[in-house]
Amino acid sequence: MSRPSRPTRREAIGATVGTLAGLTLAGTAHASTTGTRTPSDDAKTGPEGHGAPEAFDEVFQGRRIQGAPGAGHMHHGGGYAVRIDGQELHVMRNADGTWISVVNHYEPFATPRAVARAAVVELQGAALVPLA
Numbered sequence: 001m002s003r004p005s006r007p008t009r010r011e012a013i014g015a016t017v018g019t020l021a022g023l024t025l026a027g028t029a030h031a032s033t034t035g036t037r038t039p040s041d042d043a044k045t046g047p048e049g050h051g052a053p054e055a056f057d058e059v060f061q062g063r064r065i066q067g068a069p070g071a072g073h074m075h076h077g078g079g080y081a082v083r084i085d086g087q088e089l090h091v092m093r094n095a096d097g098t099w100i101s102v103v104n105h106y107e108p109f110a111t112p113r114a115v116a117r118a119a120v121v122e123l124q125g126a127a128l129v130p131l132a
Helices: 009-034 112-123
Strands: 056-060 063-069 080-084 087-089 091-093 099-101
Touching (some): 080 091, 080 112, 087 112, 099 112
Antiparallel strands (some): 056 063, 063 080
16 A cells, blocks of 8 residues: 655645745735725715716825816826826726826726825825826
8 A cells, every 4th residue: 555645845835935925916916906995985986886986185195186077188087187286197097997197007096086195105295297
């Protein structure tokens, strides 16, 4: 009779490290798609949840951020305008419903409000320069 083969120490460590790396990547991917969502980020959309997010106007870290449907950069933002201190922040809605901006182009967020807040953090007090 033969005994069942057992993994070597090297194989066991390799499998553990591979599993942990995969879990870390999955967690990072999940965090980047959920953005910096807070309970006040209600993306109140139409009755079935497919409309534009509702308007917002607030002061975040000393900067006035505003967002409203209908007056935005029509090519990418689906008609949703986001402004920081009165300057337009170009935003774009991805196919999966997340939002990105010219400031955080590779980091999707759940709502335009979350995109605006992340841009304020990233700008670190610098003015938003209009695109030509």
